[in-house]
Each structure stands twice: as C-alpha cells, then as structure tokens.
Amino acid sequence: MGEAPTDPRRRVPRTDVVLADPRLAAATEAEGRAAVKAAVVQALSRVRSGELEPDDVVGAALAALPGGLRPVLNATGVVLHTNLGRAALSPAARDAVVAAAGHTDVELDLVTGRRAKRGRTALAALHRAVPAAGDVHVVNNGAAALVLAATALAAGGEHGSERPNGWERGGEQRLGGREIIVSRGEMVEIGDGFRLPDLLESTGARLREVGTTNRTTVRDYEQAIGPETAFLLKVHPSNFVVRGFTSSASIRDLAALPVPLVADIGSGLLRPDPLLPDEPDADTTLTDGADLVIASGDKLLGGPQAGLLLGSAPLVERLRRHPLARALRVDKLTLAALQATLAGPSTPTWDALRLDPAVLRDRTEHAHKLLAEAGVPADLVESAAVVGGGGAPEVTLPSWSLSLPSAYASPLRAAATPVVGRVERGRLLLDLRCVPPSADATVVDMVLSVAPRVG
Incomplete structure (x- = not known):
C-alpha cells in the first residue's frame, strides 16, 4: 500500500531545495556548504519526528x-x-570598532615611534568622565575587576601582602592582610548561579562576614577590623531590594x-541620574x-563589556x-568602543531609557495598523519596560506593545531577522522601545512572514 495523502513525511522538503533558499546564502559563504548542509539535515530530521514545522527548517x-x-x-x-548582550553599542562605538579592527x-606613540601606554586615549576619556578618580584602569568585565582587586590586595604573597606605596588612612600606616570584610546582606548571587563569595574566595582571600541579612552597622565593620584586614567591601545589591x-x-x-x-556599584553609572535616583x-x-x-x-554606561x-x-x-x-586586560576593539x-x-x-511614551505609542500604533490591515490578530496594549542588567530593579518605564498570540514567539525567534519579545499571560508582547525606529518595518515584515505558519 502507498503512503496516505496525509503522511507528514510528504511535507518534508528536499535537502537541495532548502539549501537553495536565499536566506542560507550568507551562512554558506561564511560557514561553508558542508556545515550548512549538516544543519539542514538535522533540522529536516526534527521535521520528520514532528518536533519542527517544515516552514521553520531554514x-x-x-x-x-x-x-x-x-x-x-x-x-x-x-x-x-x-541574554541579548546587554548594551547595544552606539553608532559612534560601532564605527570605532571597525576602524580599530586593523592595525x-x-x-605606539606616533610622534616618537616608541611604545606608549596601552589604551591611553580611552583611559583619558574615562578619567575625564569621573573627575573624582585619581586614576582609572579597565579590565575585561566587572567580575574580573573584583578578582583583580581581591587578588592584589587580599590574596597574600609577594604581590598581595603589603599596602600600596604611599597608602595612608587617618594618619596611620597599616599592613594589609588576607581578609575582606563584607556585610552578610551584600553576599549576593546574580545570574547563572554566579555568587560573590565564591568569586572572592577563589582568589585565596578569606571573607569576614559582618552584620545580618537586613541590618549592618558601621560598628559591625569597625569591630571586625584587625591585622589581617585587607579592605572593606561595599556591594550594591543591584538585582534585588530588601x-x-x-x-x-x-x-x-x-x-x-x-x-x-x-x-562595587555594579551598574556602570558614572554620574548621578535623576531617572535612577537609587542607583x-x-x-x-x-x-x-x-x-x-x-x-x-x-550596563548603564551603554558601552562594551568591560570592568572599570x-x-x-x-x-x-x-x-x-x-x-x-595582564591576563585580564581588554583588547583594542573594547578600548575603541569604550572611548x-x-x-x-x-x-x-540612554535613548531607550528616556524614550517618550507618546512617541513609542505612535510607532507601535503604526505597526499595529499595518498588521491589522493584513489580518494579523494583534492588539495595541499598554505595558511596562524595565532597565535590566541587574540595575534599578524597582524602576518601571511606561511603555506600549504589540500583543500577539504566544504561538508567534518561537517562529519570530527563528525568522530571517530574529525578533525576540516576552510572553506574559499567554500573549507575546513586542515592545519597540529598544528597536531602532528604522527597524520598525522589519518587525512588521517578520510578523507577516510567520503569520501564515501560526494561523
């Protein structure tokens, strides 16, 4: 007997047909035909098992x-x-990265032809941005900055057992040690199971916890200070509020x-910001x-990943x-983007945090009109945006969103230009706050492209 007309295997496209899809052309050029073919074969296998729709193969x-x-x-x-890389770089920073991609x-000091201080112009820009700093340095992320401080000041050994030359506090010279004093209420865990105590102890430093989860006083710190104290650590609990x-x-x-x-202030805010009074x-x-x-x-600085x-x-x-x-230093691309x-x-x-809700509503309303004219079941709804990145957990930003059936979420993530929204109460919300206005039409096009498959 032949296969029934409704046999799902009849819906599986041929490998050569999928490989000819224009959307795979750039990937084939960058990754090679063999790698792309292997990915297509794997996707077709998922179609045969009923895990994936044929239209989602590419x-x-x-x-x-x-x-x-x-x-x-x-x-x-x-x-x-x-999960989306935190701050999107400004056009100026993107141009700087491209320019720095070559030699x-x-x-190098181009005047003398001699070796110069690495990243001197980026460091000078950072110093100008924070006048209260005596000096500045940049490493590859915030955790690396904390590891460097803990290792250099508290880990002991030749490079960590004594105070920096010229160190003086309150007229008294003291030897550093191997102990970091930190409040119990600031022993935080952030994303992906990353815990502050684990990071600090990995350097060989010892932690001296003081106070309680909800209350820690100056006297708690003062009583804990001893000959083994390297420094006091104050951590801003950026992703929660007690x-x-x-x-x-x-x-x-x-x-x-x-x-x-x-x-450790975490967020990267260099100067006070009225929008974020508690940061x-x-x-x-x-x-x-x-x-x-x-x-x-x-984060809030809006630049490349770096620890300041x-x-x-x-x-x-x-x-x-x-x-x-040396192991934690940043590359030339990061220095260029930071400067x-x-x-x-x-x-x-900066622009997304301050986007006028009325402007956002006009953009969202226009997108909604185009989708409605095409018969897509979208609604225009009020919503709330957030800062993210572990910053300002209690700040909400009045916003507007396109509301679609949640079934649109997965196809949009797999679209030619992936569109990532959030699902709330069984609906997919697409908030254009962080979408460049020039890409509003792309969002609409991607929704229209997947609509026939969602139904």
Missing part, C-alpha cells in the same frame, strides 16, 4: 550553525537584556575607618570617600602592575 538550520552571532531585534522591553596605535526593618552603613561612614574601602554612581561614591570603585561598562576600576592613584597603579592584570561611548553622542541605552 530558521532552525541557521540557529544550529556553530559560528557567528546572529543580530536580533530586542522587543522584550528589557533595555539591558543579558592601530594602541601601544525592605522593612533594614539598615546599612553608608560609604561616608565606612570611609572614616582606617582601612581601604572598595565599592549609586562612581563620581559620588568616590567623592563620599571610597578608595576604589568597580563598575561595568556594558576608578579610585586612588596609588591603589589603581598597584592593580595595574599586578601580574594578573567612543564616553566621548560620543548619547547611547542606545
């Missing part, structure tokens, strides 16, 4: 290819979405104690007395000269 094959990051449109309403003067019967020691209070004070900023934290501030470059170290000149110089600093972010116009992060 998207699934592209997603399965091992090489190359795929650009996506962030319609989640999360400005700094960690550059990253460590309310009720709580208290914590301020930077100003801790700065009065006779040991170094390191503050600590680097300049104020240093002005209040912190000896070293650690921040991230790819700002503070006392002797302290920063000590970190820069530590052997571990352009600091010196250039506003970033996409």
